[in-house]
Amino acid sequence: MKTLILPEVIKNNTSQFSFYEQLQFAKNRVDLLEKHRVQHSLRNNTEEYQLVFKLLPALIHYNFPELPAYVRGAPHGIYAFEKQDLPIDCISQILPKNFQLPEHKSPSVFDGMYVMGSIGSITQTSFSDLDIWLCYSTELSEEQLFLLNQKLEFVKYWAQELNVEVNFYLMNPKAFKAYQYHSDVTEEHNGSAQHFFLLDEFYRSAIRLAGKRILWLHVPESKLSYQKILDNAVKDNQLNLDEWVDFGDFSSLALGEYFGASLWQLYKGIESPHKSAIKILLLESYAENYAKTNLISKKFKNILLSEKEENYHFDPYLEMLDMVTEYLTTRKELQRLDRLRECFYIKAMEGQIDECKRSALLDLVKKWNWDEQKLELLDMRGGWKIKQAMLHQEMLVELLLQSYRNLIQFARKFHINPSILAQDTDVLMRKLYSIFEVVPGKIPLINRNIADNLSEDEVTFVEVCEGVSTKSGWYLVNHAPLSTYDSTTRHVQYQKNLTKLVAWAYFNGVITVTTQVYLVSQSIDLDTLRQFITDLRLHFPTEAPKMEFMDLYHPNEIRNLIVTVNLLKDPTRHLSASTKLDVSQINLFNLGSSEQGIIGQISIIYRNMWNEIMTQHFEGNDVALRALKFISNKIYRSSAPPKSVNVFSYSRLLRSELHKLVVELVGRCITVQTGSIFQRLPSQTLQVIGKKWHLVFDSHLALKDIIQEDENVTRKELIVPREICNFASEGFLQFFFEDNQDGSFQVYVLDKQNHVECYYCDGDKENKVKQLSLLYARNNEGQDNIGSFNFPQFYQLLKQNDAITIVPFQSRQHREYLALQQNSL
Incomplete structure (x- = not known):
């Protein structure tokens, strides 16, 4: 340089x-x-x-x-x-x-x-x-x-x-x-x-x-x-x-800024992972030398204003690299150092490269003692396929999260109160949670900035039964079937059920319209699998809609929904076409008068408002009821209905009848929750595996509270404002402040499963927020979830014109409301 x-x-x-x-x-x-x-x-x-x-x-x-x-x-x-x-x-x-x-x-x-x-x-x-x-x-x-x-x-x-x-x-x-x-x-x-x-x-x-x-x-x-x-x-x-x-x-x-700055770099790492990995490591090196932090800007200024002759690059990124290199070398963390250098090289090699820059980068590479194979691999990043992209993403995520963990430990060491405002913590945490948090049913997505094209020419879905050295489930390999191969060691991805594996391959761009799909299975035929992939491709775009930041202020409700019926377990497969069946709507869940259900499996794929792709799989005698209960719990009260809802039935017999019934039940479930059509509908009794169940569609009660056996139907009374129930999201510890006229306030506390407790408080709410954040950090000290992003979330209930709205604590809406209240005094 x-x-x-x-x-x-x-x-x-x-x-x-x-x-x-x-x-x-x-x-x-x-x-x-x-x-x-x-x-x-x-x-x-x-x-x-x-x-x-x-x-x-x-x-x-x-x-x-x-x-x-x-x-x-x-x-x-x-x-x-x-x-x-x-x-x-x-x-x-x-x-x-x-x-x-x-x-x-x-x-x-x-x-x-x-x-x-x-x-x-x-x-x-x-x-x-x-x-x-x-x-x-x-x-x-x-x-x-x-x-x-x-x-x-x-x-x-x-x-x-x-x-x-x-x-x-x-x-x-x-x-x-x-x-x-x-x-x-x-x-x-x-x-x-x-x-x-x-x-x-x-x-x-x-x-x-x-x-x-x-x-x-x-x-x-x-x-x-x-x-x-x-x-x-x-x-x-x-x-x-x-x-x-x-x-x-x-x-x-302020010490507290290390926490907010690390969150921000993790957030920026979603779109620019290599640049953010460099910057968050710089923050870590700054923290290591606290309180004698040698900021790069100060170093540059001292050299610039020196009266001696100076010969210096004044390149902020080269200086970041030098500072972090010294930090990691001192700590003998050579693997992290090598990963940092990979990030730096990739960041610098994007786009068109002039000869001067190429020469400077090659000089760096020689100092790093990289071999030709490593250099060639990084230079060929545009041609990476899924296996290499997965390895690189795993490295990047670990690099980012390790710095985040170290900065959290630094915060605990100095008992730091984060200087970041509460509403900014909430919105950043929710976004980071949606990207980095690993939860059951979630499809892990490969960052599009890692590789341009992950599509494969050929893929094979392989079903494997339980064995001595194998897990039962589904394996994806990125080639056509071979006469002999071990899918469990050469596979690209494994999932317990087929629906999630297909969704993973589809949303990561591994299978496209040109991919040749093969199948090794006794449970499903190739035509049905291909039809499922086609239905997914025609009705569920891989490209996520642009997410507005206001979306993060809302529960992660369903935006696009697909429901599949009898994809793998189809009870009608074992019936002859001449079998007489009672196809009335009320008894359609059963095969005639037998105890065998006619719906053997329901799988759900949905994209929520935070652009997570989630799946849920149901089997068993009460599969339909459990699936409806799940959908009801994910459709929040008075929210907008999903932008798209599609039901696909893959039954050999009664395909259209099952499709019609499930479409109607899913539609009723959604419209009752969103309040868009039905206000009050009569209950419907369904005969399911020898028991009568009441399915009550009521705009004032959640489906989860009213799907009960006929002999024990109960209704729960809400113990908190309905707006909180409609707003709450699973997975987070949430605090809702409600002000009283005498200056005191209630705090409604919802845990990660949305169980509720209520407390009467007085004093300074901002101090309460800081105390609760510190208490959370101490309670989680030493636990394995230190890299988790489900930090406490804080909200304020605002009462205006006999209506209650919920906004993030200290958000612009909250500050404007307080100013309006103050001016009215």
Whole structure:
């Protein structure tokens, strides 16, 4: 990697620089660094990328109809931006012929515009986004913010048309320093999850595109506090703060931020696993050296402002690699170090590679003593198939979770209260739970960023009976049947039941419309298996819908549902076509007057609101009732009905009759729960294996409470507000706060199985949240679930106009409600 050479400072006398002189010296050094980084960013990149990079400041500074991204009345203008700053060769490409840009006369809204992240580093690729901090200090009204966001969306769209991704972050330095978070967690915004670590990344990688300089970069480290240095300089008239952007220093770096920052990196690891693995390991190395954490941004600044000659790369990603390498080497964790290097190499090798970067990476590879086989495997990542992709994902997940576990142990060691706000913890935990948590019935999905195409030309589903060295169940092998092979050792995937195995192969893209499917089984024929796969492909898309963050504030209710009947265990297979059957709806669960059920198996596949793919398999005499009870429990009260519901019957006989009956029962179950059609329906009595069962469809009672034997029908009274019952999700410890008029409050506590307890409390709720979080951590100390993401969730009941709504504790909705209540006093 090409380094930046900084010449030694030659002084005419031995006296120290005045603060003003120090600023002038620092300006020259920072200018050299930014020029160095811009050259690296633009070198060998596409013309489209260079055009976007150079014109972004102009599109933010000007707002004329002749320019892209014009929005009437939108805030615009960057401090000290001049027409001569415009790249003439670029601006002429987007302006009408002979059009002259007029002078910008209105006051500038924005203090500065900066790009940060991997831009200009060895890991910048043709796929790298441009992450832009757009800084402002003036108050913007709701209307102005709306118009500004419109303009920024138009700028992003213009860049997308040129195949460049741009992300804007509106930053108010004053609010940032005061920890005033005006945004909850979103796909790109980290809410309160990290503060100083975000600032560390900004300071170590920022390139000023236009506007004011970044003050912290120009002020050397000193025994005096950063704020004291500034106060003295202002007092001596050597510093005008209005000419600078200042996000503050790291004097208030909080221990609790390690927890939130680790959650955020795990979350980002869903889309960018290799980059996040590097960053979370950096956090771990920072924690190891607490409280003498040597932040990269501080190291860069010390070298940059040194008066000695320096020859240094100033590459934030190379420095992350060096710091984590030293940390893992000291701990003798060489396997994790090798995995880190794999992540770094893959991150740097994405997209088009110029010769300078390739040479720098090969120099690193030689130092790592990698053999040709390993290098070839990583270079061929685009051609990886399912086995290699699974191995790589397992490595990545373990690397991420091991750092997370270590940071949790660090938090416990120092008895840390997480600085992350409760609502941000909830939303991040729920997303991480949906991706990383292993629960029964869940289909593990391969990250699409690991390999492009996992489809196989041929696959064989093999049913195996219990043996001395084999588990009974279903095995998938990625080739056609062979005369002799051991499916249990050469298989790609094993599952206890066929439905889950097919779902795993389908949703991971292993089987597609072109895959040749084979079968080795005594329980199902190949035509039926192929029909099941076709039904799945035609009615359940593999591509998950884009999940909105508000979805994470709701229970993980069913979004798409498939119900299969008698796929494997079909009681009608053993009957002749001439067998006389009573096909009336009431007795259709039974074969004539016999004790044998006509439904031998029901399997359920569904995608929930958190985009998890879940399966459930039912066999036995009461299979239909248990399946209906399960569906009822997963359809939350007053929620929207699933977007798609499909029932498929694979019975040899009575196929259409069974299909019609199950469709009707599933439909009634859903509509009663969602309240979309039925308000009250008469109960229906079904004869199932010699017993009469009442199936009561009632919009006020859960099906699980009312499927009882006829002799013992009972109804449970709700002991908590109905809204809590409708909202609660299994798998989490949940706390719901309900305020009383005297300032006290109830806490409804639901465990992971949704069992309820209620407590009367007074005092500070925020302290209660911290105490409960610490209590949870202590109770789980030393347990194997330290990498689990089912941390406590906290919610607030809001009463407005005789209605109750539930929102995350300390969320924007909660804060706005409290402000409204305060104003009404």
